[in-house]
Amino acid sequence: MAKYLLLKHYRGAPAPVNDVPMDRWTPEEVDAHMAYMRDFAARLEGTGEFVDGQALSPEGTFVRYDGEGRPPVTDGPFAETKDLVAGWMVIDVDSYERAVELAGELSAAPGAGGRPIHEWLELRPFLTEPPTVTE
Template identity: 75%
Template sequence: MAKFLLLKHYRGAPEALNNVPMDQWTPDEVAAHMQFMEDYAERLQANGEYVEGQALSPEGTFVRYDGEGRPPVTDGPFAETKDLIAGWFAIDVDGYDRALELAGELSAAPAAGGKPLHEWIEVRPFLAAPVTITE
């Protein structure tokens, strides 16, 4: 088994295939999307592949150490940002191919008009501990 993080990138960029902002979806479209996410998580749980998942608020703050002990804080994400991390799932699956399969399914979550969202899903393996040799 291998652990992966599926990062849900909400792209407001023109190249997105279903570029209707979620705040313009009908209540039924939002409900259908949320039900898809719940069903997806439940199926992963039933398969023993679910570790954890969470939707994220669009508000956020960027912090970076400034070298002098005072971290500068910047509100964000910004309107001009093309990507926004909308949420994530941590999964524990048989391998990379299964992680890609699940990411593809997640990308097809329903959006406006019931059409697939075509959301970009970033697949990131968890960093494994280096192999140690003991004698």
């Protein structure tokens, strides 16, 4: 088994495959999208492939060490930005191919009009320790 992080990228600006930003969806469309996400996670819990997941607020803060012990804090990211991480899910699957299959399915979550949103998902394997060589 290998763990993968699925980073959900929300594009606030209209994209060719999803021309209705989420802030203009009807309450029913938002509910349908959230139900799809819950059902997807529940199904993966049943197969033992779901580890954890969470939606993220569009507000945030950037922090970076400045070398003097006073980390500068800047506002952002903002919901108006072209692209921001909207949430994440950790899966534990048998293969990279299975991770890609699940990411593709998650990308098809419904949006405006019930059409798939074709959401960008970043698929990242967890870094693991290299095998120990013994003689």
